[in-house]
Amino acid sequence: MKKVSEVIIGVSRRLRKEMTGSEKILWEKLKSKQLKNIKFLRQAPVYVYTENSGLDRYIISDFLCREYNLIIELDGSVHDLKEIYELDKHKESLLTNLGYKIIRFKNEEIHSNLEKVLSKIVASFSGQGERIQERGLKNRS
Structure with missing residues (x-):
């Protein structure tokens, strides 16, 4: 993994x-391995090398699970704008090509049905069934 620059660390x-x-x-639901004992990072930089431009760059993900190559993005209304939507699709393409799975939720989904969001996150680990089942839910104090 490439060393992250101080600038990117500062932005994160x-x-x-x-x-x-x-x-x-x-x-609050993802931190400290509360969801199926899986570690998530927040505002985590992901290194992306763009071959056609020869540039190193980082994409800062809202939430990242390195173990399962999962990125969770939360979208406010600004993501409905055409130019932001296109930028999101480009980033998603770069990340998918690196083997990441990206799931997106609207901010409203977090506020209106958090349990459904959490269920979708757990379901996104399909194909990882045994590893996830063995972990169970971490006890919350």
Whole structure:
């Protein structure tokens, strides 16, 4: 894995401090391996090398599970704008080519039906069944 620059680390730290309401709600359910004892990182940089441009770059994911190559993105209304939507699709293509699975949720889904969102996240680990089942839910104190 390529060493992350101090600039990218700084951006990630700032984004962690300035999480949206939806990100905070979901993070409360993902942090400390609360969901099926699986580790998630928030506002985590993912290294992407774009061959056609020869540029190194990072995409900062809302939530990342390195163990299962899963990225969770939360989208506010700005993601409905055509240029942002196109940028999201481009990033998704780069990440998919690296073997990541990306699942997206609208902010409203987090607020209106968090349990359904969590179920979809668990379901996204399909094909990993035995590994996930063995973990169970972590005890919450």
